[in-house]
Amino acid sequence: xxxxxxxxxxxxxxxxxxxxxxxxxxxxxxxxxxxxxxxxxxxxxxxxxxxxxxxxxxxxxxxxxxxxxxxxxxxxxxxxxxxxxxxxxxxxxxxxxxxxxxxxxxxxxxxxxxxxxxxxxxxxxxxxxxxxxxxxxxxxxxxxxxxxxxxxxxxxxxxxxxxxxxxxxxxxxxxxxxxxxxxxxxxxxxxxxxxxxxxxxxxxxxxxxxxxxxxxxxxxxxxxxxxxxxxxxx
Amino acid sequence: xxxxxxxxxxxxxxxxxxxxxxxxxxxxxxxxxxxxxxxxxxxxxxxxxxxxxxxxxxxxxxxxxxxxxxxxxxxxxxxxxxxxxxxxxxxxxxxxxxxxxxxxxxxxxxxxxxxxxxxxxxxxxxxxxxxxxxxxxxxxxxxxxxxxxxxxxxxxxxxxxxxxxxxxxxxxxxxxxxxxxxxxxxxxxxxxxxxxxxxxxxxxxxxxxxxxxxxxxxxxxxxxxxxxxxxxxxxxxxxxxxxxxxxxxxxx
Ligand code: HEM
Ligand code: SF4
Ligand code: FES
Numbered sequence: 143x144x145x146x147x148x149x150x151x152x153x154x155x156x157x158x159x160x161x162x163x164x165x166x167x168x169x170x171x172x173x174x175x176x177x178x179x180x181x182x183x184x185x186x187x188x189x190x191x192x193x194x195x196x197x198x199x200x201x202x203x204x205x206x207x208x209x210x211x212x213x214x215x216x217x218x219x220x221x222x223x224x225x226x227x228x229x230x231x232x233x234x235x236x237x238x239x240x241x242x243x244x245x246x247x248x249x250x251x252x253x254x255x256x257x258x259x260x261x262x263x264x265x266x267x268x269x270x271x272x273x274x275x276x277x278x279x280x281x282x283x284x285x286x287x288x289x290x291x292x293x294x295x296x297x298x299x300x301x302x303x304x305x306x307x308x309x310x311x312x313x314x315x316x317x318x319x320x321x322x323x324x325x326x327x328x329x330x331x332x333x334x335x336x337x338x339x340x341x342x343x344x345x346x347x348x349x350x351x352x353x354x355x356x357x358x359x360x361x362x363x364x365x366x367x368x369x370x371x372x373x374x375x376x
Numbered sequence: 377x378x379x380x381x382x383x384x385x386x387x388x389x390x391x392x393x394x395x396x397x398x399x400x401x402x403x404x405x406x407x408x409x410x411x412x413x414x415x416x417x418x419x420x421x422x423x424x425x426x427x428x429x430x431x432x433x434x435x436x437x438x439x440x441x442x443x444x445x446x447x448x449x450x451x452x453x454x455x456x457x458x459x460x461x462x463x464x465x466x467x468x469x470x471x472x473x474x475x476x477x478x479x480x481x482x483x484x485x486x487x488x489x490x491x492x493x494x495x496x497x498x499x500x501x502x503x504x505x506x507x508x509x510x511x512x513x514x515x516x517x518x519x520x521x522x523x524x525x526x527x528x529x530x531x532x533x534x535x536x537x538x539x540x541x542x543x544x545x546x547x548x549x550x551x552x553x554x555x556x557x558x559x560x561x562x563x564x565x566x567x568x569x570x571x572x573x574x575x576x577x578x579x580x581x582x583x584x585x586x587x588x589x590x591x592x593x594x595x596x597x598x599x600x601x602x603x604x605x606x607x608x609x610x611x612x613x614x615x616x617x618x619x620x621x622x623x624x625x626x627x628x
Contacts, residue, residue, distance in 0.1 A: 155619065163588035164578050164615045240588045247480050247547035247587030253382070253395050254448035254473035263545055263590040332591040335605070338613025342606045 163243065164336075166236045171333035173233040178326065180226055182355075185362045191375050195299040202298045230277065237270055262328045269321040276318035283311070306370035315367050323360030327352055377403040377463060380471040381416065383428055386484055389491075393484065395473070405464035409452060410435060410442060412463055413474075429487040435459040437600065440535030443542065444488045445475040450539035450598040457537065457600045477538050479547035481585045492538050494584040495552060499536075501580040502573035502626070503556045505565045524562045531559035533601040540595035540603075546587030551595035553581045554611035555603045561614050571623025574614040579625060 159165030187205070190198045208218035244263075279289070283305055287293035292304035305311040330352035334340040340348055369375040378401045386393030400416050407415070410432050417427035433441040437460040446452035452461045466472065474488065482490040520528075533555075540551035557574050560566030566573065589608055596605040 155622070158575075159619060161582070162578055162615075163582050164612055165619070167588055168612075168616065240590075244546035244548070244587035244590065247585060248478060248545060249480050250478045252445060252448050252475055252478060253384070254445070254475065256448040262592050266590065328591070335589075335591045335609045336612055338609050338611075338616055340606050340609035342604055345606060 163240065166240055167336045169232055170236040170240070171336040173229040173236075174329050174333055176225065176229040177233065178330065180222070181322070181359065185359060188366060189362065191299065191302065191366055192369070198299040198302075199297060230274075234270070234274060237267075241267055265324050266328055269325045272318060272321040273325065276314065276321070279314055280318075302366075303370055303376055306367040312367045312371065316364055319360050319363040322363070323356040325356075326359055327356035330355060377401075377405060377466070377468045379403055379412075379466065379469070381474060382471065383474045383487070384476055384484075385428070385487055386476075387426075387486065389483055389485055393487075395475075403463055405462065405466075407463045408435070408459055409446070409461040409463065410459050429485075429489050431489050432459060438535060440537035443477050443490070443492075443537050443539060445473075445477065445542055447473050450477070450542040451537070451600055455600060455602070457535075460600075477542035479538075479541045479544075479586070481547060481549070482538060482541060490538075492536070494586070495536050495538065495549070497584060498549065498553055498577050498580045499556060502569065502576040503560065504569075505560060505563075506568055507565070518564050520563060524564075527562050528559050531555040531562075531603065531607060534559070534599075534603055535601060537600060539598045539600060541586065543594040543598035544587065544589075545592060545594065546590060548589050548595070549581050549584070549586040550589040550608045550611070551599060551603055551605075553577050554607045557611045557614060558607055569626075570614070571618035571621055572626045574611060574618050575623055575625045578611075578615055 159168065187201055190201045206216045206219060213221075282288040283290050284298065284301060287295065287301060290301050290305055291308060292301050294300055306315070331340070331348050334344075334348045334352075366375070378399070381398045381400060382395045383398060384393055385396045398416060398420075400412070400419070403412050403415060410430070413428060413430060420427050430444060431441040433439040435442070437457045440457070442458040443450065444458055446458070446461070451458050453465055454461050476482075476484050476488045477490045477492075479490075481494045482492055485491050531554075534552060536552065538552070541547055541549050544551075557577055560573060561570050591605070591608075593605050596603060
């Protein structure tokens with residue numbers, strides 16, 4: 143009998159990463175960091191509301207001119223959007239799949255429960271759900287203007303003020319921004335662990351950085367509706 | 377000391393189990409936790425009852441057999457193994473809850489005994505080195521940098537007790553697996569299988585039904601040998617490195 147000389151086709155790189163928990167977690171970390179990068183620049187841009195309608199609307203207009211003349215007007219945003227959409231979907235799908243697996247790996251609870259045990263993980267899961275709902279609301283509110291009170295195309299400043307002049311607009315926004323802070327607080331540190339950047343020496347610095355960035359992001363975003371409520375921005 | 381014990385009793389793998397209450401008296405604070413259970417079992421046997429089954433072997437904190445969850449904490453309130461936990465950490469009149477490790481990859485065999493052979497399968501898929509047979513090589517034939525030797529030793533301390541899995545809300549075996557991977561991957565002797573080792577051991581860990589890591593850190597807090605959380609980051613680094621280098625699995 144001849145020896146079998148053909149080895150079975152090795153699994154593809156993407157396939158083996160997708161099937162492994164460590165690989166899925168890597169996808170989650172990278173997509174999370176892409177969203178985080180976007181969120182940081184988004185906050186910078188948003189803080190322009192404090193310089194008045196012209197500055198803010200001018201900035202929103204400028205976003206559409208990035209890359210001109212190589213890119214056509216508005217194309218930059220249309221390049222960013224699919225990347226973000228892919229990140230949100232990959233992040234959500236891997237989070238869902240891993241969470242299901244994690245719950246199945248521990249089907250029976252301990253009779254003697256300790257409260258603090260899975261605080262971070264639970265916060266990440268319900269926080270993720272809140273963020274998903276918020277992202278949908280936020281796009282309907284300020285991008286497509288479907289649910290906006292004012293809905294005036296090309297006038298983001300006025301639309302934003304209109305949204306933050308409603309009680310529900312403020313409630314949804316502030317809840318979500320607290321959730322974002324909690325998510326970044328654990329998520330950034332967790333991503334450093336997942337991507338193998340963390341080490342015993344760096345743990346403290348990474349935790350401080352995660353907590354600090356989380357606080358800056360939450361407070362930064364929340365300052366905008368609060369200022370509208372106080373009449374500082376109108 | 378007089379204690380009320382609530383212990384998980386289950387007669388076999390597929391039988392339903394329940395927390396059962398026992399009163400024990402005459403416990404000395406110098407007894408270890410296992411000696412306290414021995415004391416209970418002697419009374420149960422004299423009374424014609426089935427003794428509580430639990431795993432144990434060395435009773436000196438090095439074999440990793442004696443796992444049980446005491447008051448919701450793997451190996452109880454002290455950072456040590458159950459056999460090295462002494463009754464002086466409890467008070468007269470306390471109620472103590474004793475349960476087996478809970479994880480779908482560690483099915484209960486009987487009472488407090490769980491089947492941890494999933495760990496053995498993780499080890500046999502990559503937790504070894506290829507060494508030539510024949511006479512033993514000179515001890516200094518392969519130089520090992522001091523830092524690597526220290527790191528390998530820190531990780532070699534893992535006794536495979538499974539407390540990390542029991543403590544993890546996701547029943548994840550990442551701390552155990554990472555200790556084993558890092559132990560061999562930092563040594564020159566482990567270099568030939570550096571890529572296949574991490575891919576195979578993570579693959580087996582997943583196939584055994586352990587959960588994923590969410591970096592809550594419960595494992596490192598529970599570990600009686602102090603394997604630190606960044607060990608998991610080190611294994612993730614090895615995994616990504618092996619993947620990027622196109623490392624091949626030997627199995628699976
Ligand atoms: C679609 C909505 C979202 C869901 C369902 C979700 C869910 C999750 C879950 C369950 C985790 C794992 C937590 C853990 O490791 O314990 C996680 C991690 C993470 N999330 Fe999100 N999240 C969402 C949106 C976001 C957003 C908008 C950002 C950007 C700020 C973000 C950034 C991160 C980061 C950086 C991680 C760490 C990755 C890692 O664990 O290695 N997530 N997310
Ligand atoms: S890592 Fe620690 S808790 Fe986990 S099996 Fe090894 S010694 Fe036990
Ligand atoms: S019996 Fe060996 S470690 Fe406890």
